[in-house]
Amino acid sequence: MSARISKARAWLVDIPVETVRTDAMQAFLKQETVFVEVTTDDGATGLGYSYTIGTGGTSVLALLNDYLLPELLGQDADRVEAVWRRLYDATRATAVGAITSLALAAVDTALWDRKSRVISLPLHVVAGGAKTQVPVYDTEIGWLHLPIEDLAAGAEKVVAAGAKGVKIKIGKPSPEEDAERLRAVRAAIGPHRDLMVDANQAFTLVEALRRTAALEEVGALWFEEPLPADDVAGHERLARHTSVAIAVGESMYSIGHFAEYLARGAAGIVQVDVARIGGITPWLKVAHAAEAHNVQVCPHFLMELHVSLSAAIPNGRYVEYIPQLRGVTTSELTIVDGMATAPTSPGLGIDWDFDALDRNTVG
DSSP states (O other): OOOBEEEEEEEEEEEEOSSOOBOSSOBOOEEEEEEEEEEETTSOEEEEEEEESSSSHHHHHHHIIIIIHHHHTTOBTTOHHHHHHHHHHTTTTTOSSHHHHHHHHHHHHHHHHHHHHHTTOBHHHHTTOOOSEEEEEEOTTOOTTSOHHHHHHHHHHHHHTTOSEEEEEOOOSSHHHHHHHHHHHHHHHOTTSEEEEEOTTOOOHHHHHHHHHHHHHTTOSEEEOOSOTTOHHHHHHHHHTOSSEEEEOTTOOOHHHHHHHHHTTOOSEEOOOTTTTTSHHHHHHHHHHHHHTTOEEOOOSOHHHHHHHHHHSTTBOOEEEOOOOGGGBSSOOEEETTEEEOOOSSBSOOOBOHHHHHHHBOO
16 A cells, blocks of 8 residues: 655754864855655655755755655655656756755655654665674864864874774865875874875866875875866876775766766775765665675765665775764764664664754754
8 A cells, every 4th residue: 555745844954063174175164954854644754854065055945845845745655766766857957966966865865764664674774784884984083274283183082982094185285285194194093094085176187196196105095086076087097097096976966977987997985975966765876886896885974874874785885974963963873993883773763853953944
C-alpha cells in the first residue's frame, strides 16, 4: 500500500558559525540551513535539510515553496527514486545548478529520513550497511588565517586526541609560506598521521604545479580543489604530474560531472557533498561510481549526516570534522579513538533541538 505525500513545508534557519573559518577564496559567514518536512497520509513524517555558507538560502527556499513542494503533493513517498526524478525533470530550466541541487537535497533527505523511520532502521543500514565506523580527520584547526604556531599546536592537540589526520588550507601569496606552514604541521603530527591540503579552487594549473613539490615533501594524502571545479582538463593534467591524490567534489552538482572526472583519471579522492549533489539518492550513485573506479569517498562537510553515508558504502575513507550543528541539536557525533560511529537510531540520526531551530528561523 502506497503512502502519499499529503503535506510538505520548508523553512530557513540561520545557524551562526562556531568559529572563524577562512580559506583562499572566502569566509564562512553563517550556515543558511533550509529544512523540509514531509508528511504522508499514513501519518509518517520525514525531516531533511540542505545548506549554504552565507548566500543563496532564500533562493533555495523560494524554489522549494514556489515549485518543488507543490509538485510533491500526492506522490508516493516510498518511491524515493521516482520522486527525485520527477522533481529534477520539473526543474530542467535551472538544472544542473547549485540552487536546484540544494533544494532537491532538502526534499530527498526528508524522504530518506521518513523511509528509515518507517522501517525502523538507521540510515547507514538502509543505504547499504557496509560498516559502522569511519575514521575522522580534522579541518577545524587548519584555517588560512591562523598563524603557523596555532596551526601546529592545534594539529598536535587533535592528533593526540585521536584524529587520524588533519587538513590545512593553503593559498598564501608566497608558495614558501604555504610550505613552511605544512612543514610545521607535519612535524607536529608526526609521520604516521594523514595530512590533507585544500586550496579551495584558488590556483591556475601553472601555480598548482608549482605547489605540488611542497605537498610531496610533507607526504600530503590529497590536494583538494587546486583548480576551479569546471576545469576537468586541468585537474587531469595535474593528476598526471604528482603523486598526491587530487580531491574534488564539494563544488560539483551533478552525477555527470563526477563521471567525467572519474573517466579521465582527474580525481583520486571523491568528496561528494549530499546537499550540493542533490540528496542521498544521487550521492549514493556517485559513491558507487567511485567504487567502480577504485576511488575512495571522503565527503565534504556535514559530518552529522555524512558519517552514516560513509559507513553505508565500502569505499568511505574519511569523515570531515567541522562541528556546526551543536547549537541546534541535543547530541553530538560519537567519536572514539578517531573513529566516528554511525548513529543507530532510525532516520538520519540527527537529534534536532526544535526550540533552537525555532529561535533561529528567519523564513
